[in-house]
Amino acid sequence: MFLALAGGVGGAKLASGLANVLPAGELVIAVNTGDDFEHVGLHVAPDLDSVMYALAGLNDTVRGWGLAGESWRFLDALKRLGGADWFMLGDQDLATHVERSWRLRGGATLSAVTAHFCAALRITQTMVPMSDDPVRTMVDTDLGLLPFQDYFVRHRCAPTLKGLRFDGVETARISDGLRAALDNPALEGIIICPSNPLLSILPILSLPGMRDALTARRVPCVAVSPLIGGKAVKGPAAKNMTELGLPTTPDGIADFYTGLIDGLVIDPEDAPPTRAGLAVESTPTLMRDADDRARLARATLAFTRSLVRPA
């Protein structure tokens, strides 16, 4: 089996490709929860939902986030009542937040709620939150320290990034599902999805024990670069990397994941990294449809399987 680390939309695409090309039950996807937040009393988990909707085939592929065929009657009514309308809550999407929130309030873990949802949506791979403990990404910017969604949605990623803080991460425990995947004797490889390295993957890597687990890995770990021609397909990954002094190249990605990966999948538009000892697979990484996702998933799996960890 394989373990994938994923954030939001970009990660969700490769995760759904991997989910489709691997036999049922042979993929565990551990998802960033640093973007989670409480909104109008509801626990919203944007990355978990992006991956879940993609795995269930319910995601909106045109808008790029949320559910296909979404409607916005709730949000209109909320606005009429003087409520907060800066965060887009679709009528269908809301069911996820409401059901999750009251199950959490009733004492269920985020892992348990996620497993329940995946079963209801007949998702045949395993999706787990990185942790059941709250971790909250705080973005230090030229406008001050902003909660992630303030930065991402309210300010549309416009402020200049100066640093990141993951509140709660010091005491957060790796979720049982992610721990079990890391420890699974059947684990063949670890894949870091083409998510934003700073905003989506770094929170996972910041969990106590996570970096050690990857450093001590006995199976190959491969990252898929989120860059194509030095730019992010969607989202602020390239902007964030530049702001924090990382070149927006495979070298920048390789530097960021130093010691954690054995191989890097890059797009043919980008020059291979110059770092010694890192295997490189160059293959188109743009995922426009299910065929693209399956093709990149197969290429990434074959590449990962071809690598052998030095003893």
Place this chain on the structure above:
Amino acid sequence: MFLALAGGVGGAKLASGLANVLPAGELVIAVNTGDDFEHVGLHVAPDLDSVMYALAGLNDTVRGWGLAGESWRFLDALKRLGGADWFMLGDQDLATHVERSWRLRGGATLSAVTAHFCAALRITQTMVPMSDDPVRTMVDTDLGLLPFQDYFVRHRCAPTLKGLRFDGVETARISDGLRAALDNPALEGIIICPSNPLLSILPILSLPGMRDALTARRVPCVAVSPLIGGKAVKGPAAKNMTELGLPTTPDGIADFYTGLIDGLVIDPEDAPPTRAGLAVESTPTLMRDADDRARLARATLAFTRSLVRPA
């Protein structure tokens, strides 16, 4: 100014008639909260919402409850996730429950939330919950003791009523808004709307001090019978009265409100009550549209004003 006591749909109709024919600020409507319940983690207040939507002109007049132009995408999505779908939560209606729930959880009183909503919806009369403390109607039936919504929605009022219990009522305080209306020197009269006497009005009358306040009233109190030709226009009022041994006639209504009312508005289809000392106004009480509602409101106000409390 006038005070109206109201429950759900029938009460909401007369309340909206009264609200339209009285000058702004000259009506206080105190609403039953015994039907309130927690559903999927949300505080749902069916009677407050029925009255609020009617006052705002947003209610669905065809279906008879909820908001006009409602949609049900949330409920479909909730069902897909394995959530509870026995209680109809419309996409727009949900905004009320979500916004109310998180304001209550943040420490606001139900009165404060209600006032906030009424201001947002530009409602120019005052609507208040009967109490800010939780009161929960429990229906004792041949199937056992049922929470109100179980009886009303899940069992569609089919079980035979044996008795009623209002959990929490012993320690519930009359809301500040209702208390202020009762004590207001400008109060001209009290109107008990044509709501279900047992399920909608009895919870209000059961609040400590409420029956005493009505008994000691210095202004006329008038009830509008919910019966037409011995039947309820909508809902289980007649069934409930029969089950608890009250005749489904103006006499039954008069008995139920003994000592509390000076006058009774009845429909011409029903025989006047035989009880001595009770003033009676016979006028059509069916409210099909805004004209009907305004007409009955005017007739009820004129009748109330015509009565003088014996010293």
